[in-house]
Amino acid sequence: MNGDRAVSAWTGLAAGLLVTIHFLLYPVWAGLAVGPNLLVGGLLLAALHLRAGHAGLLGFLLGLLEAGMTLDGLGSATLVLTLAGYGAARARDLLFADARFYAFVYLLAGTWVTDLALRATGSGDSSFAHAAGAAFVSALLTAAVAGAVEAVARSAALSRSG
Amino acid sequence: MRYPTIDRPGRKRRDFGLVAGLCAVSLLLANLGEVGRLTVLRGLRATVLAPVLAVHRGYERGTGLARQVEELTAERDSLARQVAAAADLAEENHRLRALVGLPERLAETFVTGEITPGAAGDVGPHTFLFRTSSDVRLTVPAGVRSPKGLVGVLRARRAGSALGEFWTHPDFRVAARVSEGDATGIVRPFRVEAGESLMLLEGAPFQAEIPAGTRVVTSGIGGVHAPGIPVGTILREGESRSGWSRSYVIRPAVQPGYARVGLAWIPEPLDGPPVAPPEPEGGP
Numbered sequence: 001m002n003g004d005r006a007v008s009a010w011t012g013l014a015a016g017l018l019v020t021i022h023f024l025l026y027p028v029w030a031g032l033a034v035g036p037n038l039l040v041g042g043l044l045l046a047a048l049h050l051r052a053g054h055a056g057l058l059g060f061l062l063g064l065l066e067a068g069m070t071l072d073g074l075g076s077a078t079l080v081l082t083l084a085g086y087g088a089a090r091a092r093d094l095l096f097a098d099a100r101f102y103a104f105v106y107l108l109a110g111t112w113v114t115d116l117a118l119r120a121t122g123s124g125d126s127s128f129a130h131a132a133g134a135a136f137v138s139a140l141l142t143a144a145v146a147g148a149v150e151a152v153a154r155s156a157a158l159s160r161s162g
Numbered sequence: 163m164r165y166p167t168i169d170r171p172g173r174k175r176r177d178f179g180l181v182a183g184l185c186a187v188s189l190l191l192a193n194l195g196e197v198g199r200l201t202v203l204r205g206l207r208a209t210v211l212a213p214v215l216a217v218h219r220g221y222e223r224g225t226g227l228a229r230q231v232e233e234l235t236a237e238r239d240s241l242a243r244q245v246a247a248a249a250d251l252a253e254e255n256h257r258l259r260a261l262v263g264l265p266e267r268l269a270e271t272f273v274t275g276e277i278t279p280g281a282a283g284d285v286g287p288h289t290f291l292f293r294t295s296s297d298v299r300l301t302v303p304a305g306v307r308s309p310k311g312l313v314g315v316l317r318a319r320r321a322g323s324a325l326g327e328f329w330t331h332p333d334f335r336v337a338a339r340v341s342e343g344d345a346t347g348i349v350r351p352f353r354v355e356a357g358e359s360l361m362l363l364e365g366a367p368f369q370a371e372i373p374a375g376t377r378v379v380t381s382g383i384g385g386v387h388a389p390g391i392p393v394g395t396i397l398r399e400g401e402s403r404s405g406w407s408r409s410y411v412i413r414p415a416v417q418p419g420y421a422r423v424g425l426a427w428i429p430e431p432l433d434g435p436p437v438a439p440p441e442p443e444g445g446p
Binding site: 053074 | 289
């Protein structure tokens with residue numbers, strides 16, 4: 001297994017772990033005013049190493065699961081997460097991916113936009129300013145957690161592949 | 163390169179087509195009817211999400227057992243007092259009806275079910291799943307109450323479960339009246355600046371000044387909610403006053419997310435004619 005493939009495999013594992021934690025700890029997130037959105041974090045991490053179409057498909061499937069969990073936003077969650085996965089995979093190609101803090105900025109911006117879109121298309125009734133603020137704090141937390149997980153996965157992959 | 167480009171130019175069109183198709187499916191899902199939505203959600207929760215939901219139930223059982231026992235004990239004590247009082251009332255009602263020659267009062271039928279709240283948004287969840295083990299056929303829309311008061315309304319049903327909306331849902335409306343007096347109106351959800359979720363009684367007659375602390379109950383008009391279910395208590399007069407009507411802010415009797423057991427109203431008794439909603443109180 002070469003270095004890139006190892007990094008992809010480990011990042012995929014890390015993304016799966018984030019998504020699993022998101023669903024398993026759902027009652028905990030529900031009790032918090034603002035928490036990290038590990039579902040979007042996991043999707044964005046996976047999109048770094050997937051084809052754009054596959055990232056969109058992954059987003060669609062995660063959207064279905066999220067709607068099943070929340071009992072809300074069936075259709076809107078799948079639409080937003082499909083576009084988020086596709087857009088994230090395309091952004092990886094379009095943007096300069098060698099920058100030192102690329103992963104953090106990518107996760108922060110990606111989660112903010114996606115979270116805001118989820119809030120806007122859901123049945124929430126908060127003002128835009130409030131939703132934008134809450135989504136930004138959530139994006140910061142997500143970027144910190146998912147960025148750390150990505151860094152650990154990357155270093156684990158590189159150390160194993162020599 | 164840290165994140166290598168793995169999309170070949172030839173694949174981009176195929177990827178775009180796939181994503182466009184998924185977007186179309188998403189739009190179809192978004193426009194599914196209530197029954198279709200319930201079917202998809204139930205399917206997801208019964209299959210791929212089942213292990214996760216089992217973990218959640220185990221967690222809830224583990225953490226909330228002591229609290230639940232406390233709540234159930236308090237509820238049982240309160241019910242015992244109510245049952246004792248109700249026996250006297252029933253006897254009195256029976257005698258008075260016999261005196262004025264009225265037929266026996268028809269019993270209301272409720273179906274008990276477990277409430278599973280949906281996503282907790284900024285003001286709590288808007289939707290819930292209602293699961294019942296009873297064989298009684300639910301009809302929708304049907305009002306749902308808890309022992310403390312109004313919870314919401316069932317919108318779609320399939321077999322033993324139904325999809326409902328809490329009273330916090332933006333589309334929720336219920337006809338209500340004050341427990342003392344003859345003021346009536348329509349209650350809808352209302353959110354104050356602090357993010358607190360309250361209710362607003364609209365369309366109350368201009369000449370009827372309702373003091374704070376007055377109880378508001380369902381009027382039964384519309385046939386979705388049983389009459390007399392506690393909705394909440396008046397907090398203050400609302401700011402919106404249009405023409406000949408006033409509005410009042412209400413503190414709700416039940417906060418969504420806290421109700422775990424609900425009673426869905428079946429307007430028709432299981433073995434009898436439909437129950438007509440009673441005339442509003444305060445008449446001649």
